[in-house]
Amino acid sequence: MTTDAATGGQPNLRADARRNRERVLEVAKRHFDLHGVSASLEEIAREAGVGAGTLYRHFPSREALVAATLHDRQAELLGLSQQVRQMPDADAALSRWLEALQTYLRTFNGLPDPVLAALKKEASPLSLSCETLGELTSEVLARAQREGSARNTVSANDLFLGAIAIAWVLNRAEACGTSAEKLNAIFAHGYQETERS
Amino acid sequence: MTTDAATGGQPNLRADARRNRERVLEVAKRHFDLHGVSASLEEIAREAGVGAGTLYRHFPSREALVAATLHDRQAELLGLSQQVRQMPDADAALSRWLEALQTYLRTFNGLPDPVLAALKKEASPLSLSCETLGELTSEVLARAQREGSARNTVSANDLFLGAIAIAWVLNRAEACGTSAEKLNAIFAHGYQETERS
DNA sequence: CTCAAAACGGAGACTATCTCCATTTGACTT
DNA sequence: AAGTCAAATGGAGATAGTCTCCGTTTTGAG
Numbered sequence: 001m002t003t004d005a006a007t008g009g010q011p012n013l014r015a016d017a018r019r020n021r022e023r024v025l026e027v028a029k030r031h032f033d034l035h036g037v038s039a040s041l042e043e044i045a046r047e048a049g050v051g052a053g054t055l056y057r058h059f060p061s062r063e064a065l066v067a068a069t070l071h072d073r074q075a076e077l078l079g080l081s082q083q084v085r086q087m088p089d090a091d092a093a094l095s096r097w098l099e100a101l102q103t104y105l106r107t108f109n110g111l112p113d114p115v116l117a118a119l120k121k122e123a124s125p126l127s128l129s130c131e132t133l134g135e136l137t138s139e140v141l142a143r144a145q146r147e148g149s150a151r152n153t154v155s156a157n158d159l160f161l162g163a164i165a166i167a168w169v170l171n172r173a174e175a176c177g178t179s180a181e182k183l184n185a186i187f188a189h190g191y192q193e194t195e196r197s
Numbered sequence: 198m199t200t201d202a203a204t205g206g207q208p209n210l211r212a213d214a215r216r217n218r219e220r221v222l223e224v225a226k227r228h229f230d231l232h233g234v235s236a237s238l239e240e241i242a243r244e245a246g247v248g249a250g251t252l253y254r255h256f257p258s259r260e261a262l263v264a265a266t267l268h269d270r271q272a273e274l275l276g277l278s279q280q281v282r283q284m285p286d287a288d289a290a291l292s293r294w295l296e297a298l299q300t301y302l303r304t305f306n307g308l309p310d311p312v313l314a315a316l317k318k319e320a321s322p323l324s325l326s327c328e329t330l331g332e333l334t335s336e337v338l339a340r341a342q343r344e345g346s347a348r349n350t351v352s353a354n355d356l357f358l359g360a361i362a363i364a365w366v367l368n369r370a371e372a373c374g375t376s377a378e379k380l381n382a383i384f385a386h387g388y389q390e391t392e393r394s
Numbered sequence: 395c396t397c398a399a400a401a402c403g404g405a406g407a408c409t410a411t412c413t414c415c416a417t418t419t420g421a422c423t424t
Numbered sequence: 425a426a427g428t429c430a431a432a433t434g435g436a437g438a439t440a441g442t443c444t445c446c447g448t449t450t451t452g453a454g
Binding site: 188 | 310314316317345346347348350352354356358359361362363365366370373374375379380382383386388389391
């Protein structure tokens with residue numbers, strides 16, 4: 001079970017293989033953190049002390065590597081989804097969930113890009129997580145709508161895309177005259193005054 | 198004056214230089230249209246029948262080339278800003294303006310990226326247009342706020358960043374279960390029901 | 395200890411960005 | 425019409441990144 005996380009679900013990995021996979025993952029995490037998801041894979045391989053071939057055998061695409069480094073974060077998020085489910089206030093639950101979703105999407109600079117790509121590609125290492133996240137959002141939104149605290153015209157997809165969009169702009173515009181709180185508030189309440197229609 | 202547009206304001210360009218500049222611009226427009234702002238410059242140069250050196254002398258960076266291809270669009274947008282200024286309904290004016298801003302930002306796939314970068318870099322071929330656009334947004338917003346149709350907590354910067362974010366996600370998620378109208382409606386009115394607070 | 399399968403790594407084929415400078419071209423001057 | 429020289433050219437080459445292929449090394453089961 002513990003080894004499952006280390007091997008990415010692949011069983012019977014040879015000792016040297018497991019070791020290398022681990023080191024690559026470790027270095028990748030640090031580089032993505034520092035330089036965003038488009039950090040140089042070449043560099044990551046070099047610093048991990050493996051050849052390019054080894055990196056690509058373990059992680060056939062950048063997306064696969066990104067997905068693997070996000071493993072823990074995804075687990076956290078899934079855990080939080082349970083808490084959210086049990087919150088008494090559907091409105092607060094929705095806000096909390098969207099906030100967490102955004103924090104996740106901001107794990108690495110540039111993450112929204114491949115996530116969005118995965119959302120429509122259907123066959124990507126990241127799309128599994130995408131589907132799950134979409135479903136969870138759907139569930140939390142549905143409850144809020146049932147209780148009348150979210151508009152019925154809004155879909156889970158809209159919220160998900162909105163979260164991705166805001167995460168994207170925030171990551172790239174940090175301290176550019178706005179904040180996560182402000183943009184999210186606008187997304188929640190609108191920029192228009194509410195005494196209309 | 199007419200030549201000014203063709204030369205990008207640079208006077209006294211030699212005939213061959215002007216010709217080449219023109220052809221690069223033409224080809225670039227088509228390629229950005231087709232493959233987004235990250236289209237291959239090498240390819241553009243090749244198809245325009247000039248060497249890489251020539252392309253880079255006329256347009257020192259990708260941003261410069263993008264900015265040049267947007268010349269006409271920017272003029273249109275500026276023209277529209279005049280119309281918006283004269284609309285009687287401040288609320289409608291703001292909506293109209295934000296819509297136009299977004300249409301502009303969606304001219305090429307991936308345009309929001311360099312625009313956002315220009316917004317904070319201060320010295321970019323695109324930043325002039327950014328500043329102007331920021332000021333115009335500020336003006337239109339201020340009027341709407343004076344007339345009580347826009348929240349006072351919202352800043353022009355927030356709206357601008359929001360427009361960029363939505364333009365970004367829409368360009369990359371076309372037909373992904375949402376539409377420009379829906380996302381913009383949420384940004385305008387919020388996803389929450391309004392009978393609260 | 396043996397040896398087949400598993401894993402490795404790095405050379406090499408691509409593609410792209412951007413610079414440099416020997417050569418060519420255009421537009422004045424006479 | 426010829427001469428001149430700054431302006432403009434283009435493409436070779438430096439650099440950097442992605443990804444594949446395959447001869448060599450390592451592991452671990454028998």
